[in-house]
Amino acid sequence: MKRFGWCLLSLALAGFFFAALGQAALAAEPKTVVIGFTASQTGKLNVEAIRQINGLNLWIEQVNKAGGLKLPDGTQVKFAAKFYDDESKKERVQELYTKLISTDKADFLISPYSSGLADAAAVIAQQYNKIMITAGAASDSTYKKGYTLIYQTYTPASRYLTGAIDLLSKMDPQARKVAIVNEKDKFSTDVVNALKAYAEKKGYQVVLFEGYDSGTADFAPFINKIPADVDAVMGGGHYADTSTFARQLFEKGVKAKMVALLVAPPEPKFAELGEAAYGVIGASQWQPEAKYGPESAKKEGLEFVGISVADFDKTYKEKFKEEPSYHSAGGYVSGVILAEAIKKAGSTETPKVKQAMDEMNIMTFYGHIKFDNTPKEHGLQVGHDMVYSQWQKKQGKLVNEVVWPESAQTAKAIFYFPR
Amino acid sequence: MFSQMLSSLTDGLLLGFVYGVAAMGLTLIWGVMSVINLAHGPVIALGMFGTYLLFTHLGVNPYLGLVVVAVFGLALGFVIYGAAVHRVINAPHLSSLLATFSVNMIIIGLGTAIFSTSPQNIDFPLGSVEIGFLTLPVTRLLATVGAVLFTAALYLFLYFTRPGKAIRAVANNRRAAELMGIPSSLVLALSFGLGTMLAAVAGGLISTFFPFTILSGGPYELKSFVICVLGGLGNPLGALLGGLILGGLEGLIPAFMPVSWVPVVEFGLFVLVLLLRPSGLLGAK
Amino acid sequence: MKFWRQPGFWLPVAIVLLWGGAVLALRQDTIRETAFTVLMFVALASSLNILLGYTGYVSFGHIVFFGLGGYTGFYLLSEQGWPLYLAAVAGGLLSALIALLVGLAVLRLRGAYFALATIGINEAARAFVSNFGPFGAATGLFVNFSAYEKYGGASQALWTTFTFLWLTTLAVLVVSFLVKHSRFGLGLLAIREDEDAAMVMGVRAPRAKTITYVISAFFPGIIGTLYFFKNGNVEPGDAFQLHMSIEMLVMVMLGGMGTLLGPILGAVGYQGLRGYLLTSPIFKDLHLAVAGLILLLIILFVPAGAVGWVRHRFRGLSRVLE
Secondary structure, X not given: OHHXXXXXXXXXXXXXXXXXXXXXXXXXXXXXXXXXXXXXXXXXXXXXXXXXXXXXXXXXXHHHHOOOEEOOOOOEEEEEEEEEEOOOOHHHHHHHHHHHHHOOOOOEEEOOOOHHHHHXXXXXXXXXXXXXXXXXXXXXXXXXXXXXXXXXXXXXXXHOOHHHHHHHHHHOOOOOEEEEEEEOOHHHHHHHHHHHHHHHHOOOEEEEEEEEOOOOOOOHHHHOOOOOOOOEEEEEOOHHHHXXXXXXXXXXXXXXXXEEEOOOOOOHHHHHHHHHHOOEEEEEOOOOOOOOOHHHHHHOOOEEOOOOHHHHHHHHHHHHOOOOOHHHHHHHHHHHHHHHHHHHHOOOOHHHHHHHHHHOEEEEOOEEEEEOOOHHHOOXXXXXOOEEEEEEEEOOEEEEEEEEOHHHOOXXXXXXXXX | OHHHHHHHHHHHHHHHXXXXXXXXXXXXXHHHHOOOOOOHHHHHHHHHHHHHHHHHHHOOOHHHHHHHHHHHHHXXXXXXXXXXXXXXXXXXXXXXXXXXXXHHHHHHHHHHHHHOOOOEOOOOOOOEEEEOOEXXXXXXXXXXXXXXXXXXXXXXXXXXXXXXXXXXXXXXXXXXXHXXXXXXXXXXXXXXXXXXXXXXXXXXXXXXXXXEOOOOHHHXXXXXXXXXXXXXXXXXXXXXXXXXXXXXXXXXXXXXXXXXXHHHHHHHXXXXXXXXXXXXXXXXX | OOHHXXXXXXXXXXXXXXXXXXXXXXXXXXXXXXXHHHHHHHHHHHXXXXXXXHHOOOOOOOHHHHHHHHHHHHHHHHOOOOOHHHHHHHHHHHHHHHHHHHHHHHOOOOHHHHHHHHHHHHHHXXXXXXXXXXXXXXXXXXXXXXXXXXXXXXXXXXXXXXXHHHHHHHHHHHHHHHHHOOHHHHHHHHHHHOHHHHHHOOOOHHHHHHHHHHHHHHHHHHHHHHHHHHHOXXXXXXXXXXXXXXXXXXXXXXXXXXXXXXXHHHXXXXXXXXXXXXXOOOOHHHHHHHHHHHHHHHHHHOOOHHHHHHHHHOHHHHHOOO
């Protein structure tokens, strides 16, 4: 009987010992956080969307190579991506995000590219209580719908083209007439509504204000409505339609002093338009010539987090054999933001990470990141600013220069016409 | 204002010729065998891709490539007729509608798998021509010329060659034509082939100045319905006229209201014509 | 014989009853999502069948009622704060009203002309809504997320919407059966066989067709509201998809038009096939092509659809399989 008692005691002690060992082992075990998203690998948004996931995938590769994140309790967190092709279609987005959450058990979500698709995904994310960081989605309207878990990386649409008006007044103080032609989707509509209000406040006359259906190929009816004495043509939508619009503006010989369009001009691929690209200004979330870094961060009293501009440019070019555009930067910085939030929260649980996101106020290679916390516009990006680029010629070749604001300038802006 | 309207009208009319060619294909098939070819749209898109592939992979001038695309369209018509339409030619309309629609789905499905739905472009800039205050891209002018040439060729074929006359005979009265010794099935296949050929050629012409995907045929198919009904189903000349009317409307309407109202007017007109004068302006077959 | 005793009635109804019940009992999100899509198409196909199967009129643009009714219902619940049930029924009533007005004019056309007219109506409706301010024009409408609180939170709201859809599907089946087995229905079948002869025999064809059109438009309006509420938003591009309309047609043909069980089998079969093709790596890009091929084979060789073929081969089952 005594022997039995000793056996029991030693068994119990052994049990406790192994349990403790197990606990420690579990804590040191690597955890994989699944990041779920869809990408428009095919369909009309594919140019911008592929850039975005290139950026995101580069971040995941780099963070895993560095060993992942280390949490205060010792857990090593690595990241894995789970994604599907949404074919640039809204129904696919809603089906697939539901799948990512329920079947693939994604922990955090990144939005698809474009405000329209991101908006569709946001509903699903909020319905199932998952944090989603939106990249490539600038429309303000998404953040006015009462969501609490959706966070925006891009400067909102309402601040997209207002700088172009400021630039125009600098280039030609006599300019008065602006024509606005835009895609009829959430993003572009938000941009031009804010643009029109700002232009009129500054004393400009908006001589044309019309929208075209997404997927339009024939812009002649719109171009024909632009008065011959217009000073600036602004607007556009996404890459496919905007580049066609730019091409047809050139073919029809529009004689405006400024042509400022959305999304397409900052993309390196825009140079394929040749002469039609020359002089076109684009609103950009980020350019490789950006001067964000530890010094500019210190000046604003912020902490600088993550990769530097130069390193991002270099590693992106090495991996993808192309120049990064702001869409690539947006994809990459989503990862940086998520990692920072997890680190500050010390956990991967949604409520704790949410709190860290709400409190975030940092500088990154992409710029200042801070989110709106008020219930009315929760998640809106309030820290980040736009720059404006223009296609000019250096030694006969087309190059993209930053022309506004003057603090970020690499070249002075030129007129679209006369060239 | 006037110069703008004239500019828009010209653009619209130029485009209207191309619309007319596409619609002629549809109306010819209807006129000969009372079948509405719901695969019309994808065939237009295939014409676009054909011209594009010949240009990018073989460096063939898009306008010369049109001849190859036309032959391809003709052959495709024979295939579609044999595979899908022949068996249901005498069945109720629903069967032929669904049969051609299933071909539509098959072509779009295969096309999406092969080409994906990302937009493509033919980069063949030819500059613009200034006529007075009008600036006309050369590509659109050439497209109109191409459309007129193909229309003339079709007319010559239908009225001055034996197969053409056989087609007209079958369109007129199939039984009587068979009694006269005309092989009606072959003639029907030929007519279908001509119809798809015109669709493919229209697609090829459009691809020289607009970007496109495998799904781009859809809107032109819808426009073709409107045009055929406007001009009279079964009447090729009516299709051309209808195309010009539609193109003209698309050019003029934006001068008076936002451009996005154009489809409302187009389809509203479509339904009105169907209700009030289903035989169209020039009378149906 | 009391209609609820006929196997042709209780078989389809029992299937839908048990299916919905099982989903509600299991309480799994993924299962509910799949079931929602399939049930939605069962109801849509059955509604279309009331027109297509019984009168023989092919409506290619039937989705317009889903779109217009859905938009109206969604507008009422998102902008005017109506409760879901009321808004959905209102959406259905609006679709019915539009069907009445449009039908009076368009049902005078026959065959292919009618089919084309329905396509024209769908496109005109889409272009119109795309410009119509109160319906959000091109950017559409959305519900503020707090609207889900009225239903006990987002998760509960999704389950409530599913239950409502399930009940609507049952309603469509009951109405479909009642129509078919009434004197009114007999008149419709006569119209399908030969409209002129039917009129000679005393069937008031224009009135009968219009009533049928109205009934077939009512349910898609309700379903549209439910679908958009579940998604939280609606845009013109989602509401008037010609492709969805044609898929409804395919499902009716696949299962067998004019039967009660046909649309159910057709919807389940088509959606099942589509689901399989979309997730299979070989066929992912080809699902449309495969679906098209199947449709072609059916048209060419088995135009009566699955149920029609079975009834033909196994005569004894024709009493059971309606």
